[in-house]
Amino acid sequence: xxxxxxxxxxxxxxxxxxxxxxxxxxxxxxxxxxxxxxxxxxxxxxxxxxxxxxxxxxxxxxxxxxxxxxxxxxxxxxxxxxxxxxxxxxxxxxxxxxxxxxxxxxxxxxxxxxxxxxxxxxxxxxxxxxxxxxxxxxxxxxxxxxxxxxxxxxxxxxxxxxxxxxxxxxxxxxxxxxxxxxxxxxxxxxxxxxxxxxxxxxxxxxxxxxxxxxxxxxxxxxxxxxxxxxxxxxxxxxxxxxxxxxxxxxxxxxxxxxxxxxxxxxxxxxxxxxxxxxxxxxxxxxxxxxxxxxxxxxxxxxxxxx
Amino acid sequence: xxxxxxxxxxxxxxxxxxxxxxxxxxxxxxxxxxxxxxxxxxxxxxxxxxxxxxxxxxxxxxxxxxxxxxxxxxxxxxxxxxxxxxxxxxxxxxxxxxxxxxxxxxxxxxxxxxxxxxxxxxxxxxxxxxxxxxxxxxxxxxxxxxxxxxxxxxxxxxxxxxxxxxxxxxxxxxxxxxxxxxxxxxxxxxxxxxxxxxxxxxxxxxxxxxxxxxxxxxxxxxxxxxxxxxxxxxxxxxxxxxxxxxxxxxxxxxxxxxxxxxxxxxxxxxxxxxxxxxxxxxxxxxxxxxxxxxxxxxxxxxxxxxxxxxxxxxxxxxxxxxxxxxxxxxxxxxxxxxxxxxxxxxxxxxxxxxxx
Numbered sequence: 324x325x326x327x328x329x330x331x332x333x334x335x336x337x338x339x340x341x342x343x344x345x346x347x348x349x350x351x352x353x354x355x356x357x358x359x360x361x362x363x364x365x366x367x368x369x370x371x372x373x374x375x376x377x378x379x380x381x382x383x384x385x386x387x388x389x390x391x392x393x394x395x396x397x398x399x400x401x402x403x404x405x406x407x408x409x410x411x412x413x414x415x416x417x418x419x420x421x422x423x424x425x426x427x428x429x430x431x432x433x434x435x436x437x438x439x440x441x442x443x444x445x446x447x448x449x450x451x452x453x454x455x456x457x458x459x460x461x462x463x464x465x466x467x468x469x470x471x472x473x474x475x476x477x478x479x480x481x482x483x484x485x486x487x488x489x490x491x492x493x494x495x496x497x498x499x500x501x502x503x504x505x506x507x508x509x510x511x512x513x514x515x516x517x518x519x520x521x522x523x524x525x526x527x528x529x530x531x532x533x534x535x536x537x538x539x540x541x542x543x544x545x546x547x548x549x550x551x552x553x554x555x556x557x558x559x560x561x562x563x564x565x566x567x568x569x570x571x572x573x574x575x576x577x578x579x580x581x582x583x584x585x586x587x588x589x590x591x592x593x594x595x596x597x598x599x600x601x602x603x604x605x606x607x608x609x610x611x612x613x614x615x616x617x618x619x620x621x622x623x624x625x626x627x628x629x
Numbered sequence: 630x631x632x633x634x635x636x637x638x639x640x641x642x643x644x645x646x647x648x649x650x651x652x653x654x655x656x657x658x659x660x661x662x663x664x665x666x667x668x669x670x671x672x673x674x675x676x677x678x679x680x681x682x683x684x685x686x687x688x689x690x691x692x693x694x695x696x697x698x699x700x701x702x703x704x705x706x707x708x709x710x711x712x713x714x715x716x717x718x719x720x721x722x723x724x725x726x727x728x729x730x731x732x733x734x735x736x737x738x739x740x741x742x743x744x745x746x747x748x749x750x751x752x753x754x755x756x757x758x759x760x761x762x763x764x765x766x767x768x769x770x771x772x773x774x775x776x777x778x779x780x781x782x783x784x785x786x787x788x789x790x791x792x793x794x795x796x797x798x799x800x801x802x803x804x805x806x807x808x809x810x811x812x813x814x815x816x817x818x819x820x821x822x823x824x825x826x827x828x829x830x831x832x833x834x835x836x837x838x839x840x841x842x843x844x845x846x847x848x849x850x851x852x853x854x855x856x857x858x859x860x861x862x863x864x865x866x867x868x869x870x871x872x873x874x875x876x877x878x879x880x881x882x883x884x885x886x887x888x889x890x891x892x893x894x895x896x897x898x899x900x901x902x903x904x905x906x907x908x909x910x911x912x913x914x915x916x917x918x919x920x921x922x923x924x925x926x927x928x929x930x931x932x933x934x935x936x937x938x939x940x941x942x943x944x945x946x947x948x949x950x951x952x953x954x955x956x957x958x959x960x961x962x963x964x965x966x967x968x969x970x971x972x973x974x975x976x977x978x979x980x981x982x983x984x985x
Contacts (some may be wrong), residue, residue: 364969367732368710386977390984452859490800492859493845571848576840579983590703591807592976593969 340488360599366403370595378600387584395608397495397570398563401502403558405510408503413514414544417521426536431511439505443572446501450491450573457488493575496514501569506562510555517551518544550620561609581605668693669722669907672705672716674894677769679924686914689945692907700835701807701850709734713901717908717935726765727758727966732968735764736898745916748936753893758965765895766912769925770869772953772961773808774884776870784862788830789816791887792843792864793835799842803854803863806846809982810889810975812864814976815887821962824971825846833978840982843922855883866892867950869931882950888960893933 328335347443381387416427434442464486491497525547529539545552561580580628581601588598592614671683675698683694685878699705702725708714709729721729729735742744743766745756753767775786781801782791791814792802810823815833823829842858851863856873872884896915898908914920921937931951932938938946945951953961 367728367969368734388982390980393984453857453859475946534763575845576843576983579980583983584980587976587979590701592707592972594973594976 335569342592357603360603362596362599364594364596366594379393379604380605381468381597382600385464390411390581390584391604392528392578394582396501397502397580397599398560398566400499401506402510402556404503405507406447406556409507409510409514409555411445413511413518416511416515417518425546431508437505439568441502442505443569446497446504447492447572450497450500452488452490452492454492456491460489460613461486493578495574495578496593497573497628498570498578501573502563504568505566506559509558509562513554513558515551517554521547524561553616553619557612560612564608565623566607633888633936636868638887643812654961665906665937667691667902667907668695669911670695670697670715670717670902671736671911672697672699672719673744674699674720677720679920679927682915682920682924685920686817686911688912690910692910694911698746699781708928709899711902715903716899717902717904718769718911719897719899720894721765721897723756723895724962724964724966726895726897728804728980729766729897729899730759731966733741734900736767736900736905737763737901738912742906743913743916745918746915748916748918748921748934749931750935750938753933756893756895757963761894765897767806767930768894768896768915769930769933770891771867771951772884773805773812773866773889774870774882775862776855776865776873776880777862778855778858779879779881785881786862786883787886789887790811791862793839794801798862800844801861802843803845803860805847805851805864808964810978812821813937815889815962816885820888820969821888822965826965826974829974829978833982836982848984869926870950871929882940884953884957885897886960888962891958891961891963893963905951908925918972 328348359370359375361368361374363375363377365371412431416424416431419427447454451457491500507591521544526539527541529543532534534542565582566580566584570578570580571583585598585601588594589602592598644666648670669692669958671678671694672694678696678985683696699708702722705719705721706725706728709716709719710732711776713734733796740762746762746766748867752763753770756762756765756767756858760763765791775789775792777786779785781798783797789812791798792804793813810832812830813835814823814828815821817828817831817835819825819828845854847863847865849856851860852869852873854860855863855865867882867884870880874880896912897911898905902908915924916941917936918936921932921942925932925934926938926941926945927936927941930943
């Protein structure tokens with residue numbers, strides 16, 4: 324069983340069911356949507372495939388381009404914050420004592436076992452006006468007031484007449500927080516995998532030769548973990564770009580992103596061709612991102628070989 | 630590994646194979662082998678049927694009811710658009726009934742099977758969107774209005790202005806995510822069903838100007854936001870506000886003076902229903918006086934069933950939030966299906982409103 328060439332029968336038997344599954348339940352529906360994106364609406368439910376590019380031209384209207392840009396920007400922000408937060412986490416897991424390493428990994432993976440919808444609702448309970456964060460801040464405010472009263476400055480109301488809760492929900496900040504919360508494990512795991520494979524002797528050599536910790540980190544660790552960083556960025560960016568649930572539940576009046584528009588085309592607006600065109604533009608952006616990754620990977624593997 | 634491909638055809642293999650085939654058959658879709666099996670597939674809104682209605686129906690007729698839920702009309706329409714996946718009875722709102730009739734998605738009703746048709750209030754026995762009630766039977770109706778917290782407002786609101794045109798309660802108001810353009814046009818004095826692009830643009834600009842004061846466009850949970858104190862005023866369906874009014878005395882409901890939307894949910898049978906006779910039976914049962922009264926008493930919406938109303942208390946019949954005064958009703962309009970072009974126009978306007 325070392326090579327499938329020696330046992331083609333085994334190869335085909337084991338790979339045929341998943342290939343058929345991929346074909347019928349992934350590629351064919353995708354193909355249908357692709358064909359619909361070239362169609363036009365006729366009446367209430369009929370769609371005629373006229374092979375026109377009208378839907379794509381309509382998607383290049385400044386209104387939709389602006390929404391695409393906002394979605395891209397939010398996905399960038401989410402990915403950047405995830406990267407900055409995940410790197411120290413992955414680093415500390417890599418260098419943790421072997422006894423507690425599995426435990427730390429489990430803690431990162433545990434949120435995956437909870438449904439996305441539940442996790443988002445939990446975040447609502449934390450961030451809303453009468454949520455945990457505001458309860459905590461209100462408690463601190465009360466303690467502050469108590470201390471001031473103790474000192475005799477109570478009447479001056481230095482902390483304000485009443486506690487003003489932070490508006491943490493129903494705005495773009497909440498959406499980014501939600502997206503980071505949901506996508507963080509996606510970033511930690513590839514980083515951990517890359518850091519784990521790294522040869523520790525490089526770090527020792529660098530420290531021995533006189534480089535400081537920070538310089539070692541920047542010039543040795545980060546380039547060696549590049550494959551992991553790029554994988555992590557791709558795995559975080561693409562779902563964040565197409566994310567629909569989190570902005571819908573956590574967002575305010577100006578948090579509409581492209582996924583919400585696409586959903587409306589398929590439901591309220593009953594305009595499947597336009598929705599299909601918008602979806603495929605998103606997919607083309609994804610393909611471009613993946614191609615970039617392939618180029619970068621090829622470049623870096625040439626560097627490793629050389 | 631060398632023996633691969635040389636499996637003997639033994640009795641064990643044969644039995645295993647037929648066992649797998651049999652298991653696979655049971656997992657397949659159930660075809661109606663018999664004339665019409667004793668089942669009916671009911672596709673309904675959440676919490677929109679009485680507590681024991683379906684169980685009582687099963688006891689009375691022996692027909693099992695399978696209940697599926699949907700969250701809004703669009704979900705219902707999208708699911709049925711490409712073909713009926715097996716539902717017998719659905720509950721669309723009046724403008725979607727119109728859409729479905731145009732798209733030929735509904736079965737003609739056999740009135741001879743619906744003996745309780747005389748229980749229906751005369752006002753609902755005819756309908757503009759379904760002349761002769763050929764495709765639908767009225768179920769519940771209601772209004773769209775403002776739910777508000779009495780202790781948090783300076784005066785009880787009586788106009789859409791507090792939501793659309795004033796910053797008095799900035800950051801403490803929520804609007805629905807649908808119907809906002811149409812209600813905006815009502816506030817500006819036009820009809821809910823106005824199709825003039827200039828009027829739609831006016832409503833769009835009004836909303837864009839008001840956006841900084843609006844906290845959120847709630848999907849359908851405006852009443853939860855009101856109850857939890859996130860907002861003090863919200864645009865919501867009367868039934869939703871009534872539900873939270875039960876638990877919180879500080880909440881009240883009003884239909885603004887400019888008028889509002891008058892919606893009507895109807896029972897329909899989609900084309901391709903596998904059990905049309907059972908669907909008629911269930912429809913007839915729901916229109917029964919006692920069953921109708923039990924439903925109305927449980928879900929607290931206004932029923933179109935006159936015989937059912939006669940069996941209910943004054944608490945229900947005299948509640949102004951459920952049954953608004955004739956004057957208020959005169960100001961309200963039902964939503965009309967205006968054609969795909971207008972829908973596209975309004976969707977673009979909505980996208981512009983929601984865009985940063």
